[in-house]
Amino acid sequence: MAQVTLTKDWTDPKGQVHHAGEVLAVDDLTAGQLAAQGVCDWVGPSAKDPKTDGWVGPS
Numbered sequence: 001m002a003q004v005t006l007t008k009d010w011t012d013p014k015g016q017v018h019h020a021g022e023v024l025a026v027d028d029l030t031a032g033q034l035a036a037q038g039v040c041d042w043v044g045p046s047a048k049d050p051k052t053d054g055w056v057g058p059s
Contacts, residue, residue, distance in 0.1 A: 002025070006040050
């Protein structure tokens with residue numbers, strides 16, 4: 001899982017609308033697709049994994 005901050009409104013595959021500025025937990029594939037479309041800024045892995053807690057970018 002990854003956390004993304006939406007830079008534009010986005011409707012997920014289930015039809016739920018999410019607004020710019022929301023932070024969402026999405027799977028890695030969706031995060032990559034959203035980033036490629038310019039819909040989000042990738043924050044990083046979710047804080048559920050203690051190894052990545054506090055992660056701020058690629059190593």
